[in-house]
Amino acid sequence: MDYVKLINCMRCGMCLPACPTYKETFLETASPRGRVALVRKVQEGQLDQSERLLEYLSLCLDCQACASACPCGVNAGELVAEFTCERKSESGLGFMEDLILRKLVPHPDRLEASMAPMRAYQRTGLQKLVRKLGILKMFPKQLERMEGLLPDLPARPLRQEIREVTPAVGTERGTVGFFLGCVMSLIFSDASRATIQLLSALGYKVITPKNQVCCGAPNMLGGDLEGLKEAARTNVDLFGGHEVDFIVTDCGGCGAELKKYGHHLEGDVPATEFSSKVRDISQVLALHAEELFPLLKPLDLRVTYHDPCHIAHCQGIRKEPRDLLKLIPGLQYTELNEADACCGSAGTYNIERPEMSDRILKRKLDNIRASGAQVLVTSNPGCLLQLKKGLAEHLPQVRIMHLTELLAMSMQL
Ligand code: SF4
Numbered sequence: 391m392d393y394v395k396l397i398n399c400m401r402c403g404m405c406l407p408a409c410p411t412y413k414e415t416f417l418e419t420a421s422p423r424g425r426v427a428l429v430r431k432v433q434e435g436q437l438d439q440s441e442r443l444l445e446y447l448s449l450c451l452d453c454q455a456c457a458s459a460c461p462c463g464v465n466a467g468e469l470v471a472e473f474t475c476e477r478k479s480e481s482g483l484g485f486m487e488d489l490i491l492r493k494l495v496p497h498p499d500r501l502e503a504s505m506a507p508m509r510a511y512q513r514t515g516l517q518k519l520v521r522k523l524g525i526l527k528m529f530p531k532q533l534e535r536m537e538g539l540l541p542d543l544p545a546r547p548l549r550q551e552i553r554e555v556t557p558a559v560g561t562e563r564g565t566v567g568f569f570l571g572c573v574m575s576l577i578f579s580d581a582s583r584a585t586i587q588l589l590s591a592l593g594y595k596v597i598t599p600k601n602q603v604c605c606g607a608p609n610m611l612g613g614d615l616e617g618l619k620e621a622a623r624t625n626v627d628l629f630g631g632h633e634v635d636f637i638v639t640d641c642g643g644c645g646a647e648l649k650k651y652g653h654h655l656e657g658d659v660p661a662t663e664f665s666s667k668v669r670d671i672s673q674v675l676a677l678h679a680e681e682l683f684p685l686l687k688p689l690d691l692r693v694t695y696h697d698p699c700h701i702a703h704c705q706g707i708r709k710e711p712r713d714l715l716k717l718i719p720g721l722q723y724t725e726l727n728e729a730d731a732c733c734g735s736a737g738t739y740n741i742e743r744p745e746m747s748d749r750i751l752k753r754k755l756d757n758i759r760a761s762g763a764q765v766l767v768t769s770n771p772g773c774l775l776q777l778k779k780g781l782a783e784h785l786p787q788v789r790i791m792h793l794t795e796l797l798a799m800s801m802q803l
């Protein structure tokens with residue numbers, strides 16, 4: 391860990407109002423400033439790595455709202471993630487971690503096969519029966535939460551359906567590589583299908599290499615730095631074999647990770663070039679707002695936007711999604727209060743820290759209710775899962791959509 395990054399904190403406290411866990415607890419140990427101080431003390435040998443310390447640090451969502459607020463460029467979330475990742479990598483992968491991070495996640499075919507029982511569980515009506523009878527109450531709470539987050543799965547993962555090359559509609563303006571995130575393909579396939587259609591409608595030939603693998607974000611989360619590097623190498627080599635103007639993704643979490651491949655592979659030239667080409671879909675669509683506008687049909691809807699942390703804080707993208715929504719004729723855009731505050735999803739945080747996750751989600755839902763929106767738009771699968779469940783339980787009148795789904799709806803694709 392780079393010690394200089396720790397000592398840059400001048401303890402001004404400007405990050406405190408941005409931190410979701412501090413806003414819920416008002417505890418210094420649950421604040422960015424406190425977390426930086428704890429990690430610094432360990433690095434200086436003044437504090438042991440006790441269970442209590444790790445417990446404090448694990449309350450951090452790694453949402454990086456503190457980085458957006460800090461005048462000194464300190465990124466407490468990233469420092470905590472780096473610290474815990476280094477500790478985990480020192481202790482090596484356990485049996486289950488090895489099984490998930492090495493044997494399952496990097497293999498799209500296995501990942502897809504692993505979802506087949508869930509699809510059968512939903513399609514046979516077993517899910518409805520299990521929920522009605524409350525059978526999951528007999529199992530560990532974590533299992534019940536995971537099951538509750540699962541929305542209706544598509545009949546097939548998108549990776550199995552789409553062609554490797556989708557031609558441009560009309561005159562071809564360029565070629566893009568499409569990075570199809572695992573969760574987008576397995577669960578939110580309609581949104582990624584819409585993304586490809588939009589790019590094609592705007593004149594891009596879209597190449598979606600079928601052998602691409604997970605971006606590596608789960609490996610980073612699990613402290614598996616070797617697995618992360620392997621994922622980066624595979625994707626860099628694969629996309630490097632195609633001449634593309636941009637590498638586009640509609641998954642905020644994947645985009646944030648792909649943009650760090652140059653760093654993960656320690657300045658490797660093809661990896662750095664790969665990262666420089668990565669764009670969130672909103673960035674590419676916003677480039678073509680003038681051509682997009684005549685294709686959009688009116689939508690009489692009140693809409694608001696939730697900024698995914700991986701898009702707003704990690705990639706600094708805030709304006710483009712809003713500009714695109716405001717292009718749709720008839721659409722009434724309402725700004726969401728605390729729009730860039732985390733929704734409490736944060737990878738597996740909503741499973742591992744359910745109590746804090748629920749408190750953060752409640753605050754988000756209260757803001758959505760106050761906005762009066764009929765549709766909530768966002769662009770990250772973790773947020774979609776978390777907010778879909780929250781809305782279904784507390785605000786069923788509000789529909790959630792990915793940005794590209796709403797744009798495709800307006801274009802009547
Ligand atoms: S992390 Fe940044 S904003 Fe927070 S106390 Fe330190 S210097 Fe101030």
Ligand code: SF4
Nearest residue numbers: 409451453454456467
């Ligand atoms: S990453 Fe988020 S939860 Fe963690 S310290 Fe920063 S603002 Fe707080």
